[in-house]
Amino acid sequence: MTEFSKHLGCQEVVELVTDYLEGTLTPDETTLFEQHLNFCGGCVWYLEQMQATIATVGRLREEDIPVEARERLLATFRNWKRS
């Protein structure tokens, strides 16, 4: 995103949430992102869901995944581009 208006919409917040969590937004982008969070309960909820997901998935080891679930995931990824 090269140019910002003075506020972001929910869709833009969703698109930027990973960059926000990784700390790669510019200061101006972060300001607009946080201004939106300050009034939008839905986006706060989305951000918290992302943080919870990252925290949970980050703790998973390969051996924690049941074989059946791992095979299903691998099959899904193998077919990703074909579908």
Place this chain on the structure above:
Amino acid sequence: MIAYKFLRRDGASVFTHFRWPLPNGGPGPWVEAQVAPCRSGIHACRPSDLPLWVNDLLYEIELDGDIAEEPTKVVASRGRLFRRIDAWDDELRASYTRMCADRALKLAQSASPPLADWAAVVEPSIPEGPALLGFVAARISEEISGTSAYDAERGRQADWLTQRLKLSR
């Protein structure tokens, strides 16, 4: 420099969730952090910034050390909460929310043609609180008259808050 800081109802920072040491019969202890706007540092509001960051509790904060003045905030290397601004209570939050809602409705209905879609969201948004209603009023103003009107509406909200809270500019 004296500035203002909103905290959540539990006394934590809105975004970092840092637990601020609160004033207790005198100013709280100094908190220090390197200044890097939006990443590190003590973030606070000037009176003109208040509508953008409205939240549950409001404190007067003393800033010191390196201070960076940004367009919508100030960031300092040292800060301490000086006192809670008790006037920012549930009643005033409700009054501010109502003022912003009334203003939003008036703006939406005065547009030609009236902005019915915007008008329809005002009353249902009231339970979400003052920050959302302030944004809605400013966005309607922007819809009608452009980005400078957004800023002007935010300025109007800042004036309302500054007067009611008896803050010095």
